Amino acid sequence: MVENVIWPAYFDAALSRRDGRRVPMELAVEEPSIDEIATAVQQVGYDAVVERDVAYPRRHWDAAGRVLVKDADDAKNTLVQAVAAYVGALRD
Incomplete structure (x- = not known):
């Protein structure tokens, strides 16, 4: 069983890439939960x-x-990008 770990820091607009953000600023949000x-x-x-x-x-x-995330077939980066898009959509 493959598990991917997704941290809120991956999506936090207040963080730099160096500090752990993994998505572009266009997909990042303030204080993701x-x-x-x-x-x-x-x-x-x-x-x-x-x-x-x-x-x-x-x-x-x-x-x-x-x-x-249990049993993800996608690469982690693909998964993180897709999740970021949905988090942004949830806030709209």
Whole structure:
């Protein structure tokens, strides 16, 4: 079973690429929540498991949580880009 880990930092417009953002600024949002990300993962068509009390290693002081994506067939970057598009759409 393949699990991809998706951190909110991947989508945070306040972060630089160096600090962990993985999407272009056009797809980034302010303060993404793990609930938004989990909803977007489900919209893309995968099962999402939310873990709330874990911290992104680059931001170890901020336990923002993470989303585990089960059995994703897509490459991680493709998955992250698709999730970013849905997170942006959820906010519109």
